[in-house]
Amino acid sequence: MGSDLPSSSSLGACDCQTLSPTDLGQPDRLALHSASAHVQRKLWLALEAHHLTYQNYGPALVVMPESFAALNTLLDSFSVSERHELLAAPWQDGGPDPWQIAPLEQWLRRLNTPWFAGAAQQVHFMVQPIVRLRDMQVHGHEALVRARWEGQELGAETLLMAAAAHGQARAFDAHARRHAIMQVYPALPPGQRLFINFSPSVVYNPDICLQTTFEACRQVGADFSRLVFEVTESEAFPDLALLRRILERYRAEGARVALDDLGAGHTSLAYLSELQPDVVKLDRALVQGLHADDPRVPLVQALITYAHALGIEVVAEGIETPGELALITALGSDYGQGYYLGRPLAQPLPGPTVTPD
Numbered sequence: 001m002g003s004d005l006p007s008s009s010s011l012g013a014c015d016c017q018t019l020s021p022t023d024l025g026q027p028d029r030l031a032l033h034s035a036s037a038h039v040q041r042k043l044w045l046a047l048e049a050h051h052l053t054y055q056n057y058g059p060a061l062v063v064m065p066e067s068f069a070a071l072n073t074l075l076d077s078f079s080v081s082e083r084h085e086l087l088a089a090p091w092q093d094g095g096p097d098p099w100q101i102a103p104l105e106q107w108l109r110r111l112n113t114p115w116f117a118g119a120a121q122q123v124h125f126m127v128q129p130i131v132r133l134r135d136m137q138v139h140g141h142e143a144l145v146r147a148r149w150e151g152q153e154l155g156a157e158t159l160l161m162a163a164a165a166h167g168q169a170r171a172f173d174a175h176a177r178r179h180a181i182m183q184v185y186p187a188l189p190p191g192q193r194l195f196i197n198f199s200p201s202v203v204y205n206p207d208i209c210l211q212t213t214f215e216a217c218r219q220v221g222a223d224f225s226r227l228v229f230e231v232t233e234s235e236a237f238p239d240l241a242l243l244r245r246i247l248e249r250y251r252a253e254g255a256r257v258a259l260d261d262l263g264a265g266h267t268s269l270a271y272l273s274e275l276q277p278d279v280v281k282l283d284r285a286l287v288q289g290l291h292a293d294d295p296r297v298p299l300v301q302a303l304i305t306y307a308h309a310l311g312i313e314v315v316a317e318g319i320e321t322p323g324e325l326a327l328i329t330a331l332g333s334d335y336g337q338g339y340y341l342g343r344p345l346a347q348p349l350p351g352p353t354v355t356p357d
Helices: 037-049 065-075 080-085 104-112 116-120 156-165 169-187 211-219 240-252 269-275 297-309 322-330
Strands: 030-033 054-057 060-063 087-092 123-132 137-149 152-154 193-198 227-231 256-262 279-282 313-316
Touching: 030 037, 037 060, 037 080, 060 065, 065 104, 087 104, 104 156, 116 137, 116 156, 123 169, 137 156, 137 169, 156 169, 169 193, 169 211, 193 256, 227 240, 227 279, 240 256, 240 269, 256 269, 269 297, 279 297, 297 313
Parallel strands: 137 193, 193 227, 227 256, 256 279, 279 313
Antiparallel strands: 030 060, 030 087, 054 060, 123 137, 137 152
């Protein structure tokens, strides 16, 4: 039976390695539907209330192109949980295309970002310094992805949301990693480390999905010990076993690993003990506005102490004032990052010492 399975070569390149063309064009019609009776009825009422042109084909309510622009306003009628239940697909040959069914919210982002394919091929990077606090030496730089399109500068959040809308989150994450290494590492001053962001949710098999990343490292002659691969995840990542495998794969090449946003979002203390990263970043929400009488001070102190007990170095993000710098240094953070220490730059700082703004 196994011989009937298609080979990997017949399926083409893995979607974690290659960005695909995304010029799907505007569909002739868009079929909307929900398996939830509540959401389906609300959809019908919303279409009527907004006076949109549509046709009723049983459960599918098919919207005409002249009404597409109004779908963004229609979507505002639905709660976040309801939006997950509201699906869309192009209407073709008398029915919705089953291969293109996705939440309406994703379809609207796709229609609103026709520039994604072109912009993804023009990525560049700003770099922000990470400073060793005991002597104010530049420890390294974090690569921050950007792209230019038709005179507009696109930031990381915009690019990542567009990639997800076009079903290319995995490919874009790998694409950005490779280009961060190829563009920034050759300009990195001796002795400094390069922090490279990645989302673990787009890596399903580290032995496959990280191949092109490691190849980019070898192409530029990167010293793996100067690379820090930083987990950035906006949603919970419950598969700690897979995340551990990913981090171990990076470490097997000689690189270091970091966890972002400790103390906020989804990065928990359990991650520290389970994964034993080399570095952890304190979320900026814990640092910004911090002062001596702040009730967050005991929490920040406890997080730093706990990380150090596990042998993990700490970076405090979001340092924007002299007071924050002085206090976070007194609390024992190893490194700092933020506008007061250095804004994103086109090139890494050439010298080892940083003078705060």
